[in-house]
Structure formats: structure tokens, C-alpha cells
Amino acid sequence: MDITAVQAMMGSLKAATDISKALFDLKTTAEVQSKVIDIQRALLAAQSSALEATNAQFSLQERVRELESQLKNFEDWVQQEQRYGLANPWRGPAQVYALKKEHANGEEPHFLCTNCFHNRKRVILNPLTKDGWVHMVCPACKSDVTTGFRGVGAPKYAEDCVREG
Incomplete structure (x- = not known):
């Protein structure tokens, strides 16, 4: 999994948590709405980072399968060659x-x-x-x-x- 994407996801989730804690201290509807928007942005950023990490992991798994197949073909050829x-x-x-x-x-x-x-x-x-x-x-x-x-x-x-x- 891509470390940068995981760190970005964790940072976004921490920001969402901090913003939700700050909601309790707000008094006006405008302040609450502003903080809700900030929470939504942070959650979207976390979701995007999680998706990037999943895609990176999928790409790495595909590459491992490719390399395993190449290794098997090489080993099969060595036996054939003999x-x-x-x-x-x-x-x-x-x-x-x-x-x-x-x-x-x-x-x-x-x-x-x-x-x-x-x-x-x-x-x-x-x-x-x-x-x-x-x-x-x-x-x-x-x-x-x-x-x-x-x-x-x-x-x-x-x-x-x-x-x-």
C-alpha cells in the first residue's frame, strides 16, 4: 500500500475529527454549516486517499502475479532445455x-x-x-x-x- 496515500487519509480523518470536536463549541448556524462543509471536505479527501492506496495495492498485486508467471515460465524452460x-x-x-x-x-x-x-x-x-x-x-x-x-x-x-x- 502507498504510504503517502495512507498518511494523507489519516491526516484527512484527523482533520474531520478535529472539526467535529470544534462543532460543539460553535453557537451560530452559519458557523455550524461552515464546519459541516469542512468535515465533508476532509472526509472526501480521506476517501480519495483510500481509493489511491487501494489502486496502488491492486497494481502491486498484478505486478507480483506477472513476475510469478515469468518465473514459472523461466523454471519450466530450464527443465525443457535440459x-x-x-x-x-x-x-x-x-x-x-x-x-x-x-x-x-x-x-x-x-x-x-x-x-x-x-x-x-x-x-x-x-x-x-x-x-x-x-x-x-x-x-x-x-x-x-x-x-x-x-x-x-x-x-x-x-x-x-x-x-x-
Whole structure:
């Protein structure tokens, strides 16, 4: 809660209390009406300060929820990241992220786009034949990995992606 808003609210309530005490000492109707108006002003100021403090608290709660969600997403990604290893299953410099056997949990082997992986996204590459050669294409970022082969077979686990030399 915003300390300034709470202090303003307390100050307004104290002013309203002081004014109401002063009402008992007044003798004329005009003086009473003037003090009633002062009380109303003080109460409105207190109400406004209370509303500001409530809004500030709501904003802080929303920010905490946002940060908790970001933290959970980060923790989830760290777990996901550990499931994959950087692999080079074809000729040349082409690299992909491949699922590790120990983290497969029954999931079939597959290759992920390195570009998307570095952006904390898990996007499976799709094989596409161009000019007789197989390319692995990312459906998200359109990255194109040339395999250097006319046929690549099924994806392998990271441990099985050892290049022959």
C-alpha cells in the first residue's frame, strides 16, 4: 500500500475529527454549516486517499502475479532445455537441438530449431526436399538447415547423432 496515500487519509480523518470536536463549541448556524462543509471536505479527501492506496495495492498485486508467471515460465524452460543437446547429425556445419534419450519419457526423437530454441521456444523442424536435397525447415522462424543429403531418415536422439568422418 502507498504510504503517502495512507498518511494523507489519516491526516484527512484527523482533520474531520478535529472539526467535529470544534462543532460543539460553535453557537451560530452559519458557523455550524461552515464546519459541516469542512468535515465533508476532509472526509472526501480521506476517501480519495483510500481509493489511491487501494489502486496502488491492486497494481502491486498484478505486478507480483506477472513476475510469478515469468518465473514459472523461466523454471519450466530450464527443465525443457535440459532435455535437449546440440547435435550435428549431417555433413557440414548444420546443427540442431536433439532430444536426449534419458529425457525422452516415451517421446519420439525429433530435432528443434536452434534459432527458436535460443529464443526459448520449442519448435520441431520439418524435412523438405529442395532441388533434390533435404532441408530441415522451421515452421515458426522459417530457418532453413541444409543437411547435405538426398535422404535423411528418421530423426535420432542426441546421443545417436555422432558424425562419421
